[in-house]
Amino acid sequence: MSPAAPGVVTFVMDGKDVSARADQTVLAVAREHNVAIPTLCALEGLSTVGACRLCLVEIAGSPKLQPACVLKATEGLNVSTRSERLDKYRKMIVELLLSERNHVCSVCVSNGHCDLQSLAQSLGIDHVRFPYLYPSFAVDASHARFTLDHNRCVLCTRCVRVCDEVEGAHTWDVMGRGIRSQVITGLKQPWGESESCTTCGKCVQVCPTGALSEKGKSVAEMRKRRDFLPYLTQMREEHA
Amino acid sequence: MSKVRLATVWMDGCSGCHMSFLDMDERILEIADKVDLVYSPLVDIKTFPESVDVTIVEGAVSNEDDLKKAKMIRARTKILVALGDCAVTSNVPAMRNQFGTEGVLARAYLENAQINPHVPNKVIPPLLPQARPLHEFVPVDVFVPGCPPSADDIFSVVADLLAGRTPDLHGRGRFG
Amino acid sequence: MTLEELQALAEKTRAAAAVAGRVVRVCQGTGCHSAGSDTVQQALARETKERGMGEAVTVMRVGCRGLCASGPIVSVSPDNLLYRSVEASDAPELAASLGGEPLERLRLPSDSPFFARQKKIALENLGQIDPESIEDYIAAGGYTALLTALASMAPAEIIQQVSVSGLRGRGGAGYPSGLKWGTVAKAAGAEKYVVCNGDEGDPGAFMDRSVMEGDPHRVLEGMTLAAYAVGAKHGFVYVRAEYPLAVSRLRKAIRQAEQYGLLGDKIGGSDFGFKVELRLGAGAFVCGEETALMASVEGQRGTPRPRPPFPAQAGLWGCPTLINNVETFANIAPIVRRGGEWYAAIGTPKSKGTKVFALSGRVVHTGLIEVPMGITLREIIFEIGGGIPDGKKFKAVQTGGPSGGCVPEKFLDMPLDYDSLVSIGSIMGSGGMIVMDETSCMVDVARYFMDFCTGESCGKCVPCRVGTAQMHRVLDDITRGTASEGDLARLEELCDMVRNTSLCGLGQSAPNPVITTLRYFRDEYEAHIRDKRCPAGRCRISQEAAA
Numbered sequence: 001m002s003p004a005a006p007g008v009v010t011f012v013m014d015g016k017d018v019s020a021r022a023d024q025t026v027l028a029v030a031r032e033h034n035v036a037i038p039t040l041c042a043l044e045g046l047s048t049v050g051a052c053r054l055c056l057v058e059i060a061g062s063p064k065l066q067p068a069c070v071l072k073a074t075e076g077l078n079v080s081t082r083s084e085r086l087d088k089y090r091k092m093i094v095e096l097l098l099s100e101r102n103h104v105c106s107v108c109v110s111n112g113h114c115d116l117q118s119l120a121q122s123l124g125i126d127h128v129r130f131p132y133l134y135p136s137f138a139v140d141a142s143h144a145r146f147t148l149d150h151n152r153c154v155l156c157t158r159c160v161r162v163c164d165e166v167e168g169a170h171t172w173d174v175m176g177r178g179i180r181s182q183v184i185t186g187l188k189q190p191w192g193e194s195e196s197c198t199t200c201g202k203c204v205q206v207c208p209t210g211a212l213s214e215k216g217k218s219v220a221e222m223r224k225r226r227d228f229l230p231y232l233t234q235m236r237e238e239h240a
Numbered sequence: 241m242s243k244v245r246l247a248t249v250w251m252d253g254c255s256g257c258h259m260s261f262l263d264m265d266e267r268i269l270e271i272a273d274k275v276d277l278v279y280s281p282l283v284d285i286k287t288f289p290e291s292v293d294v295t296i297v298e299g300a301v302s303n304e305d306d307l308k309k310a311k312m313i314r315a316r317t318k319i320l321v322a323l324g325d326c327a328v329t330s331n332v333p334a335m336r337n338q339f340g341t342e343g344v345l346a347r348a349y350l351e352n353a354q355i356n357p358h359v360p361n362k363v364i365p366p367l368l369p370q371a372r373p374l375h376e377f378v379p380v381d382v383f384v385p386g387c388p389p390s391a392d393d394i395f396s397v398v399a400d401l402l403a404g405r406t407p408d409l410h411g412r413g414r415f416g
Numbered sequence: 417m418t419l420e421e422l423q424a425l426a427e428k429t430r431a432a433a434a435v436a437g438r439v440v441r442v443c444q445g446t447g448c449h450s451a452g453s454d455t456v457q458q459a460l461a462r463e464t465k466e467r468g469m470g471e472a473v474t475v476m477r478v479g480c481r482g483l484c485a486s487g488p489i490v491s492v493s494p495d496n497l498l499y500r501s502v503e504a505s506d507a508p509e510l511a512a513s514l515g516g517e518p519l520e521r522l523r524l525p526s527d528s529p530f531f532a533r534q535k536k537i538a539l540e541n542l543g544q545i546d547p548e549s550i551e552d553y554i555a556a557g558g559y560t561a562l563l564t565a566l567a568s569m570a571p572a573e574i575i576q577q578v579s580v581s582g583l584r585g586r587g588g589a590g591y592p593s594g595l596k597w598g599t600v601a602k603a604a605g606a607e608k609y610v611v612c613n614g615d616e617g618d619p620g621a622f623m624d625r626s627v628m629e630g631d632p633h634r635v636l637e638g639m640t641l642a643a644y645a646v647g648a649k650h651g652f653v654y655v656r657a658e659y660p661l662a663v664s665r666l667r668k669a670i671r672q673a674e675q676y677g678l679l680g681d682k683i684g685g686s687d688f689g690f691k692v693e694l695r696l697g698a699g700a701f702v703c704g705e706e707t708a709l710m711a712s713v714e715g716q717r718g719t720p721r722p723r724p725p726f727p728a729q730a731g732l733w734g735c736p737t738l739i740n741n742v743e744t745f746a747n748i749a750p751i752v753r754r755g756g757e758w759y760a761a762i763g764t765p766k767s768k769g770t771k772v773f774a775l776s777g778r779v780v781h782t783g784l785i786e787v788p789m790g791i792t793l794r795e796i797i798f799e800i801g802g803g804i805p806d807g808k809k810f811k812a813v814q815t816g817g818p819s820g821g822c823v824p825e826k827f828l829d830m831p832l833d834y835d836s837l838v839s840i841g842s843i844m845g846s847g848g849m850i851v852m853d854e855t856s857c858m859v860d861v862a863r864y865f866m867d868f869c870t871g872e873s874c875g876k877c878v879p880c881r882v883g884t885a886q887m888h889r890v891l892d893d894i895t896r897g898t899a900s901e902g903d904l905a906r907l908e909e910l911c912d913m914v915r916n917t918s919l920c921g922l923g924q925s926a927p928n929p930v931i932t933t934l935r936y937f938r939d940e941y942e943a944h945i946r947d948k949r950c951p952a953g954r955c956r957i958s959q960e961a962a963a
């Protein structure tokens with residue numbers, strides 16, 4: 001092994017000993033071992049932001065929960081990826097997201113192919129206990145090929161990151177605070193008028209919900225294709 | 241053994257959930273044997289009776305009539321089921337919420353009217369400020385999401401209820 | 417400037433002041449300034465000049481004296497006279513009294529408990545020196561600690577003194593400063609940074625503002641000592657743009673220090689160099705959180721990121737970064753000058769030294785105070801603060817701003833420190849202290865702070881962004897009398913979830929006002945929900961809900 005290669009660490013995940021490279025995150029290790037940790041903002045090939053808080057795990061001896069997507073595997077770490085408390089928090093997070101905007105699954109282009117929808121299903125959410133906020137958000141259909149529907153946005157910033165980190169255009173960003181935050185193109189120009197957008201469509205493909213979609217797609221027709229991302233990441237790493 | 245007194249109610253929805261209910265084909269006979277259908281848009285009974293065992297509600301709570309009915313149903317029912325996304329999430333009926341009732345009524349009855357544009361103020365119950373899911377007004381015992389929920393899911397829930405079990409969709413239930 | 421040159425300048429400035437005769441100091445702190453103290457200062461300067469007192473009387477501007485409620489405050493030395501609520505029209509009478517009988521009409525007893533019970537370290541120069549004069553600061557002993565340290569102390573010795581002092585971060589969390597400095601000093605990296613957090617955002621808090629406005633060199637000296645101790649060459653002061661006076665005073669102070677060779681290359685003739693730049697915050701509360709602040713300094717959107725890595729390991733541009741609050745830096749020069757042991761002798765076993773508080777709300781003497789740790793809330797509110805006005809009854813005191821909690825009467829005699837406040841569900845915070853009397857509705861107070869957090873949530877993580885909005889909604893319903901028992905249970909569930917799952921301190925502490933008011937004033941919540949009644953008579957319960 002070359003001296004620069006990261007060392008191997010052993011730690012405990014859900015009571016079992018696992019080994020990992022020291023530069024791996026707990027989430028990556030969990031996936032290697034088929035341990036399901038729900039995620040929304042994390043996407044392989046993009047930087048991690050630890051924003052959705054769905055992948056929080058418990059660490060023995062620490063009162064603080066840590067996001068598995070950011071938490072590095074370290075020697076002697078003892079994590080639990082499931083517990084009654086984590087299940088409860090994860091359910092609440094998804095319920096909060098569903099209450100936040102106007103996610104009308106039945107008439108959404110992404111119905112049946114949506115990360116938020118399947119999260120709700122896999123977490124056993126059959127209704128939302130928090131009152132729906134029903135905010136007023138616009139749809140931007142100014143782009144020739146794509147549509148942005150803020151009503152379906154969960155502010156995961158996958159679009160922002162893929163555009164900045166992979167495409168290199170940084171067309172997307174976030175404006176505003178709190179529940180009034182929204183993703184924007186350029187300096188909040190209509191998407192179709194953005195001069196930096198290359199129309200590559202990467203943002204649309206990484207979007208977990210129906211917030212970004214291809215034009216011409218009707219209800220339930222928008223299937224996202226994300227295989228390009230691990231491919232690009234791998235090619236870049238190999239040629240770095 | 242006495243039959244289970246079953247009611248179904250149609251509020252602000254498209255009746256697709258009732259259609260899906262009927263879509264369970266011959267299995268409906270199995271259910272029919274075990275229930276007295278005491279109130280439903282499918283039968284000709286005008287008033288909601290007392291002492292109902294199970295009431296299945298389709299649709300969001302959208303107007304003052306819905307709200308009155310929801311409270312009355314709750315008071316007279318042992319087990320209240322919210323069937324389908326409109327009852328569970330308010331779904332499509334809630335898409336009007338961000339426009340306000342005045343805007344919605346003007347759009348429907350004034351801007352798009354061909355003859356005699358006016359907002360009706362008789363017979364049709366006044367809209368609530370927002371269409372909202374049933375459980376935001378009265379406690380709901382069982383939620384069956386879906387638009388519509390599949391006939392299989394509905395059958396499974398009703399069969400469970402009739403057998404005195406707590407319905408469990410085993411992760412099959414989904415919004416949309 | 418070398419240490420000898422510095423001491424010579426200090427001597428010269430002091431000598432000049434000694435022969436100048438009478439000094440009239442007019443407070444230009446925020447409170448006095450907004451009460452018109454600049455026109456008072458001009459009027460007094462004009463009056464004394466016209467009366468031919470030019471040589472014998474100096475009229476100068478000084479920083480916050482603390483007693484903001486009674487501003488504008490004017491002091492006269494060496495007579496040790498204090499005047500309150502001075503207006504420009506009082507100038508002739510006041511000028512005429514100089515050297516004669518004190519003007520009793522405006523006089524404030526200088527032995528009043530408001531002053532007598534305080535112990536000033538961080539604020540020792542406030543109200544004494546002209547904040548725009550580096551010579552004044554030097555005459556008061558300023559920059560001696562820095563130049564002495566550069567000449568005769570190793571960086572590790574400074575960290576040792578800070579550790580011995582027991583100083584803990586004054587920004588709120590109370591992390592031991594010596595430990596933090598040591599981590600940054602040990603961290604590998606050619607480039608390191610020192611950042612001063614002046615993004616004071618708590619409603620009702622103006623401690624850091626007063627220090628930056630009233631004694632800017634103190635902050636710079638503390639930062640420079642820190643930079644020498646940890647091995648940094650560059651520093652940033654992050655000030656909110658809503659503090660224009662602090663910005664202009666700091667800017668001026670940086671320029672003056674550079675001119676005297678107290679900032680920049682080869683400070684005090686040593687090989688050590690340190691440059692400080694200002695960064696203006698655009699008014700986001702979350703930018704007081706260190707990782708969000710760093711993002712903002714770098715020119716990014718001011719949102720926090722998960723820790724670890726901590727700034728001490730990977731901060732600005734990925735380099736080891738020391739971030740401390742204004743008040744923390746204001747304590748450094750005295751600690752280095754007088755030794756850590758001296759500082760450690762003040763306060764409680766686990767919380768050493770003094771703490772600055774902005775005392776506000778329903779208390780007679782609102783203002784800025786500095787008190788030794790371990791003092792009780794009762795002493796602060798009823799002795800220094802003069803008690804509750806209008807014969808009303810004390811109900812609670814909110815410490816730590818929107819991240820803190822409401823402390824009820826039963827804890828008034830508890831010695832105040834970081835740990836005691838945490839044990840009762842509140843925090844020290846940066847030093848905001850809002851006193852409430854019986855006319856305050858505690859549900860309404862919780863609603864107010866939640867409204868603040870909802871508006872200031874950066875929107876990055878789901879629990880804080882949506883959780884605070886949902887909590888605010890429930891609190892709103894309770895104050896309007898439209899909430900049910902189920903809502904109360906849901907509120908508690910949200911408190912627990914938002915506290916444990918939010919990304920940064922803003923979200924993690926946002927439930928504190930709700931949790932503490934629920935713990936100590938649950939009956940008020942229940943009265944709104946069950947009886948549709950606001951015990952304090954403050955909330956407007958809707959007629960429909962009451963019926």
